[in-house]
Amino acid sequence: MTGLTRRGFLGASVLAVAGVATGCSSSSDNVGSAGGGGATESLDWWDHFSSFKHLNNDWAKTQSSAMKTNVAHTYYDASKATQALQLAHQANKMPDVYSNVVGLPLPALVSGKWVHEVTLPADVKSKLPKDAFTEGITQLDGKLYGFPMFSLQQSSTLVWVNKDHFKKAGLDPDNVPSDYAAFKDALNKLKSAGLQPLTLAIGADGGRIRDQVDDMAQTAGFPGYQGLQFTTGEYAYHHDAYVTVIEYLKELNDDKLIMPGSNNFGVVDARTRYASGAVAAFIDGIWCAGGSKALAPPIVDKIASGQVLVPTAGTNAWCYRGRPSAAYFVSADSKNPDAAGKLIASFMSDDYQNGMIEAMDQPPLNLDLVASSKAIDAYKKAVDFCKANVFLMPQAIVKNPAQASVDALRKPVTPHVGNIVQGYLSGSIKDLKAELKKLSDATAADRAQALQKAKASGAKVSEDDYVFSDWKPGQDYAGAK
Numbered sequence: 001m002t003g004l005t006r007r008g009f010l011g012a013s014v015l016a017v018a019g020v021a022t023g024c025s026s027s028s029d030n031v032g033s034a035g036g037g038g039a040t041e042s043l044d045w046w047d048h049f050s051s052f053k054h055l056n057n058d059w060a061k062t063q064s065s066a067m068k069t070n071v072a073h074t075y076y077d078a079s080k081a082t083q084a085l086q087l088a089h090q091a092n093k094m095p096d097v098y099s100n101v102v103g104l105p106l107p108a109l110v111s112g113k114w115v116h117e118v119t120l121p122a123d124v125k126s127k128l129p130k131d132a133f134t135e136g137i138t139q140l141d142g143k144l145y146g147f148p149m150f151s152l153q154q155s156s157t158l159v160w161v162n163k164d165h166f167k168k169a170g171l172d173p174d175n176v177p178s179d180y181a182a183f184k185d186a187l188n189k190l191k192s193a194g195l196q197p198l199t200l201a202i203g204a205d206g207g208r209i210r211d212q213v214d215d216m217a218q219t220a221g222f223p224g225y226q227g228l229q230f231t232t233g234e235y236a237y238h239h240d241a242y243v244t245v246i247e248y249l250k251e252l253n254d255d256k257l258i259m260p261g262s263n264n265f266g267v268v269d270a271r272t273r274y275a276s277g278a279v280a281a282f283i284d285g286i287w288c289a290g291g292s293k294a295l296a297p298p299i300v301d302k303i304a305s306g307q308v309l310v311p312t313a314g315t316n317a318w319c320y321r322g323r324p325s326a327a328y329f330v331s332a333d334s335k336n337p338d339a340a341g342k343l344i345a346s347f348m349s350d351d352y353q354n355g356m357i358e359a360m361d362q363p364p365l366n367l368d369l370v371a372s373s374k375a376i377d378a379y380k381k382a383v384d385f386c387k388a389n390v391f392l393m394p395q396a397i398v399k400n401p402a403q404a405s406v407d408a409l410r411k412p413v414t415p416h417v418g419n420i421v422q423g424y425l426s427g428s429i430k431d432l433k434a435e436l437k438k439l440s441d442a443t444a445a446d447r448a449q450a451l452q453k454a455k456a457s458g459a460k461v462s463e464d465d466y467v468f469s470d471w472k473p474g475q476d477y478a479g480a481k
Contacts, residue, residue, distance in 0.1 A: 146326020206418025
């Protein structure tokens with residue numbers, strides 16, 4: 001995954017925004033199909049899932065024969081995928097099937113002619129959880145546009161360590177410290193052992209560190225997600241939990257425990273340092289094992305994992321995510337939308353599902369498949385942590401599907417949390433809480449303008465749609481069903 005917004009892909013975005021990123025290499029990679037005998041049609045398939053690169057290359061060849069259609073798979077590093085798709089859209093030359101990395105809510109994708117309705121066979125639908133399709137997130141006006149493939153129980157903010165480096169510093173890689181003080185102490189021991197302690201993907205557009213601060217704010221006590229408090233429906237990026245998290249990152253940076261240059265690293269840059277063994281610890285998503293293996297296969301035997309950090313020992317590391325968002329779309333430009341739908345449907349086959357798990361990227365909708373898989377123990381441990389600590393959150397769009405019209409009118413608010421972190425760590429921002437308050441106010445104002453326009457167009461929406469007074473921490477939100 002990368003700094004491109006992957007927030008909605010985790011189904012976590014309050015706006016049901018589409019976008020996730022996994023990329024690890026710096027270039028695109030096109031693999032033509034084997035051109036199965038008798039093939040008379042063709043399909044272009046683009047995605048940004050680096051951990052699935054080889055799986056998808058092979059799958060394109062398999063499906064070329066099975067579907068009698070030439071399937072050409074192209075992998076794009078996530079830092080390049082969005083621009084590639086934007087240019088293709090402008091030229092009306094979109095691939096038939098593409099992964100969710102554009103960064104627009106579903107209503108905007110539909111109105112902007114980015115997507116075509118997806119038709120799935122009944123047997124494929126039966127393999128999906130009952131609530132896999134959600135109005136405004138994967139479907140609109142009852143029509144399916146986005147295909148969900150991944151569990152909501154995942155995280156972008158786990159701690160990944162190098163076993164050899166930890167052992168050299170006298171640390172136990174099977175018990176990665178989970179609270180701020182203990183983790184900082186471990187980093188100091190690594191530094192004393194002559195090792196580079198930690199890196200994060202702070203640079204690029206700031207999207208990855210933004211997502212990670214959102215996660216860590218939850219484990220620091222923020223009662224909501226992406227600045228939105230569940231029980232009040234108010235934006236509060238200036239909440240003490242956000243301040244606590246960002247101040248901790250600055251403390252690590254000021255003490256030179258974060259690798260020099262990390263403030264400019266995109267995900268590929270930071271993960272490359274970890275995968276090559278240049279750094280002992282890396283805060284990354286559940287897909288880190290697969291992404292690192294794609295970069296440097298020898299790292300696999302050295303990978304260990306830990307949970308999302310918490311401010312004090314004994315604190316519950318609870319996080320909250322929304323319903324699964326789309327993983328793939330069929331393009332509105334597709335000349336073969338039926339065949340594109342069949343390709344997407346093939347992703348639910350047992351062979352492909354097992355291939356996904358072994359690739360160790362985002363876990364599938366059915367997490368029970370992971371325990372018996374060939375994935376490494378560090379990945380299984382990360383999945384177990386997420387199963388126990390990531391809960392379904394309330395969402396305005398689930399409460400009132402008409403909120404899709406509001407989401408379509410929302411605009412990106414900058415500087416966002418990631419940009420503020422960049423500025424605060426570099427010293428260009430002095431008053432952290434004041435900047436976070438500006439972000440709260442600007443985000444609230446953007447929602448207000450979108451609500452006003454949606455109401456003027458006849459949508460029955462209200463700020464009350466964002467208020468969930470019955471929400472309780474540490475459990476799935478039953479009212480979201």
